[in-house]
Amino acid sequence: MALLEVRQLRAGYGPTRVLHGLDFEMAQGSITALLGANGAGKTTTLRALCAMVKTEGEVRFAGQPIARRSTEDIARLGIAHVPDGRGTFLNLTTEENLRLGAYARRDRRAVEADLERMFGYFPRLRERRRQQAGTLSGGEQQMLAVSRALMLAPKLMLLDEPSFGLAPLVVRELFAILRRINEAERVSMLLVEQNAAMALDLADHAYLMETGRVVLGGKALELKSNDAVRKAYLGY
Amino acid sequence: MTRKQILLIGVLLVIACALPFVASNYRTFQFTLVMVYATALLGLNILTGYNGQISLGHGAFYALGAYCAAVLMDQAGAPYWATIPAAAAVCLVAGFLFGLPALRLEGLYLALATFALGVAMPQLLKYDHFSKWTGGVQGIVIAKPEAPWGLPLNPDQWLYFFTLAVTLVMFLLAWNLLRGRIGRALVAIRDQHIAAEAMGVNNAIYKSLAFGVSAMYTGVAGALSAIAIQYVAPDSFNIFVSIVFVVGIVVGGLASISGALYGALFIQFVPNIADEISKAAPWAIFGIFMIGFVYLMPTGVAGAVRLLLARRRSQ
Amino acid sequence: MRCARRTSATDVDALLHQILAGLATGGIYASLALALVMIYQATHLVNFAQGEMAMFTTYIAWSLVTAGMPYWAAFFITIVFAFVMGVLIERVIIRPVEDAPVLAVVVVFIALLVILNSVAGWIYTYTIKSFPSPFPKDAFVATKYMSPHEMGAIGITLVVLLLLFAFFRFTPLGLAMRAAAQNPDSARLVGIRVGWMLALGWGLAAAIGAVAGMMVAPIVYLDPNMMGGILLYAFAGALLGGIDSPGGAVVGGFAVGVLENVLGAFVIGNELKLPMALVLIIGVLLVRPSGFFGKVHVTRV
Numbered sequence: 001m002a003l004l005e006v007r008q009l010r011a012g013y014g015p016t017r018v019l020h021g022l023d024f025e026m027a028q029g030s031i032t033a034l035l036g037a038n039g040a041g042k043t044t045t046l047r048a049l050c051a052m053v054k055t056e057g058e059v060r061f062a063g064q065p066i067a068r069r070s071t072e073d074i075a076r077l078g079i080a081h082v083p084d085g086r087g088t089f090l091n092l093t094t095e096e097n098l099r100l101g102a103y104a105r106r107d108r109r110a111v112e113a114d115l116e117r118m119f120g121y122f123p124r125l126r127e128r129r130r131q132q133a134g135t136l137s138g139g140e141q142q143m144l145a146v147s148r149a150l151m152l153a154p155k156l157m158l159l160d161e162p163s164f165g166l167a168p169l170v171v172r173e174l175f176a177i178l179r180r181i182n183e184a185e186r187v188s189m190l191l192v193e194q195n196a197a198m199a200l201d202l203a204d205h206a207y208l209m210e211t212g213r214v215v216l217g218g219k220a221l222e223l224k225s226n227d228a229v230r231k232a233y234l235g236y
Numbered sequence: 237m238t239r240k241q242i243l244l245i246g247v248l249l250v251i252a253c254a255l256p257f258v259a260s261n262y263r264t265f266q267f268t269l270v271m272v273y274a275t276a277l278l279g280l281n282i283l284t285g286y287n288g289q290i291s292l293g294h295g296a297f298y299a300l301g302a303y304c305a306a307v308l309m310d311q312a313g314a315p316y317w318a319t320i321p322a323a324a325a326v327c328l329v330a331g332f333l334f335g336l337p338a339l340r341l342e343g344l345y346l347a348l349a350t351f352a353l354g355v356a357m358p359q360l361l362k363y364d365h366f367s368k369w370t371g372g373v374q375g376i377v378i379a380k381p382e383a384p385w386g387l388p389l390n391p392d393q394w395l396y397f398f399t400l401a402v403t404l405v406m407f408l409l410a411w412n413l414l415r416g417r418i419g420r421a422l423v424a425i426r427d428q429h430i431a432a433e434a435m436g437v438n439n440a441i442y443k444s445l446a447f448g449v450s451a452m453y454t455g456v457a458g459a460l461s462a463i464a465i466q467y468v469a470p471d472s473f474n475i476f477v478s479i480v481f482v483v484g485i486v487v488g489g490l491a492s493i494s495g496a497l498y499g500a501l502f503i504q505f506v507p508n509i510a511d512e513i514s515k516a517a518p519w520a521i522f523g524i525f526m527i528g529f530v531y532l533m534p535t536g537v538a539g540a541v542r543l544l545l546a547r548r549r550s551q
Numbered sequence: 552m553r554c555a556r557r558t559s560a561t562d563v564d565a566l567l568h569q570i571l572a573g574l575a576t577g578g579i580y581a582s583l584a585l586a587l588v589m590i591y592q593a594t595h596l597v598n599f600a601q602g603e604m605a606m607f608t609t610y611i612a613w614s615l616v617t618a619g620m621p622y623w624a625a626f627f628i629t630i631v632f633a634f635v636m637g638v639l640i641e642r643v644i645i646r647p648v649e650d651a652p653v654l655a656v657v658v659v660f661i662a663l664l665v666i667l668n669s670v671a672g673w674i675y676t677y678t679i680k681s682f683p684s685p686f687p688k689d690a691f692v693a694t695k696y697m698s699p700h701e702m703g704a705i706g707i708t709l710v711v712l713l714l715l716f717a718f719f720r721f722t723p724l725g726l727a728m729r730a731a732a733q734n735p736d737s738a739r740l741v742g743i744r745v746g747w748m749l750a751l752g753w754g755l756a757a758a759i760g761a762v763a764g765m766m767v768a769p770i771v772y773l774d775p776n777m778m779g780g781i782l783l784y785a786f787a788g789a790l791l792g793g794i795d796s797p798g799g800a801v802v803g804g805f806a807v808g809v810l811e812n813v814l815g816a817f818v819i820g821n822e823l824k825l826p827m828a829l830v831l832i833i834g835v836l837l838v839r840p841s842g843f844f845g846k847v848h849v850t851r852v
Contacts, residue, residue: 088737089737100738103727104741363826
């Protein structure tokens, strides 16, 4: 059974329809990349999965239909969304941000252990734990956002443009950690990325979106060697 | 205006003129007050309905107009009819002056500032240092005007026609003002103020003028009310006067001239009927109706009437 | 009539008395201002009905006390009642218009004000009633500057404020409420039920208002219209301190209380206190709209 099944997903903002019947699947434990040009609807897809926009169609998570549920319920089911712009609670401290990630959890001791683990992955967050999150650098805020999502103990992580505004070195570091997390903690990831090259390096599967539909899908390696993809998105 | 509308207004006018001769003095007095409220509501509607500036303190301008009339008659011996243009002038200026700083306040904050004005007004009116003009806590009593030129009308009937005349003039003026360029500019500022500015509408002037004109209307209504009731006192101009005006335009219909009339009928007659149940009942009804109209009929009675007529026409 | 001036000690005495009395009423304004700011922070709405909610719950306390219940029992039951009332009001009356245009929201608040006022008048009539103070005149400490009740009121206010501070700072629920107020979208993404956080905020604000009402009623006597002026002072305090800063609102409330008393006694006379609040409100809105401690700019030109 696929972890995530999306069938004929339609979504938009007010009168503007952005997704015109999206179909794709994700297996458990995979890192899947959603690629496409600006305006293809990648961010909208992630938002639609979290019911942040009005949707039609079907979405199944671990077999359960979630398309009509509220954002907070979907989060409680184990889907953690690192949104476009990171969604940090800027006026709260780093540690408060992290603890909020675990808000819906009941297992206090595991939460404390997870907190330590986050500091292990991202030592700079430990240094800044009592600082206001708004004073962190872009890279640090991205790490904070990813950590907060992980504090949810999610089965699926949605990442919206995690490389945005970060230096290439930092992105490499971040993606390496993401792979570690995926392997060590079996957290599946759906990644929306403009940086197609890096995304295809990290992911094992990928889908290509164009104007609200999936036009191509398959293993990341296959897409990397696909001529059309190479010319349009990989630049060679 | 269509033929039908002109006919309708004509019929209404005939009925209005006939009323004092067929109804009791008290009933006539009640309808005089309806016209007073209609003028006041029209004033508030110009500001809040058409121009989108929320005022929870229009009772202050009502009081200003009323006191203007009372003080002029009591202290300066002015004839009652002269107090109307005087009150209009004073309130036009006062409203404009209040409207200038109000330019910098938006929505909720303007509501807050005007709310404060409405709450503070009675204390301002009671202030010791003004009391030699305002009569302090006891207020001012004024004489009831008699019908001029030996007309065979009793004071209540004369007052009714006087008020009717003034009200008609005010409504005509408003109708003229609002259906043309000025009305469109006001609405444009309310709905799309950035676009309005970009199209060359001077938001600041229009908004301040809207405040001034709106205050003028409510002030004139205040003056008429002072003459009709023959008494002004600080505590009768508390925050609930401002609130009842809001009730009137919400129920009657925002951005609508006929709405002022519907609203006036509502706020005059509901207390009469509800008072039987309990002293508190009228306000409970006002509150419930306000919420009800906001949820269910945001365009007010005027809007509902328009809808009904449109449906009839399309059948 | 004044006797020939003696030493300035009497004047200092009088000033001190006004300042301390001002702190007592200031505590009440601070509580209401805090309630207003709590709701504003979460919803960006000004609760015009805050005063009437406080008044109504104070009447409930009065009913309980007159029915024979001991004061502190009535006190705590009233707080619970107020909390529930606040939650219900938010869920039933405010929620449908949360995203409506400003005028609609303002009208709903005013309607709430009016309904609470008239229901109180209907049930309890408009005759003024006295409300007991748990700090009787011949109690433990009675200085010449403050009555036991005034001191008690300050004490209770400080306890309430401290409890709230601790709640928001140190509990997970308090953290969740802060998060929901600051960034509702992100709050949802971590599973916080933002709608219920709002209801909770309203419940707390109503409870604070109840305490404020019960503290002020012994001073101004219980009457359906007792909170009108007080609400104005609370608005002034909240704006002065910063409408989005809880700490600022508290400081602002105390400041307004002291200002009101001192100015009222020595400068402008007692009859112009409300106009003073009006001037303060308009002044702050025009000159420094974010207040002394606030961050957000609240006006748009």
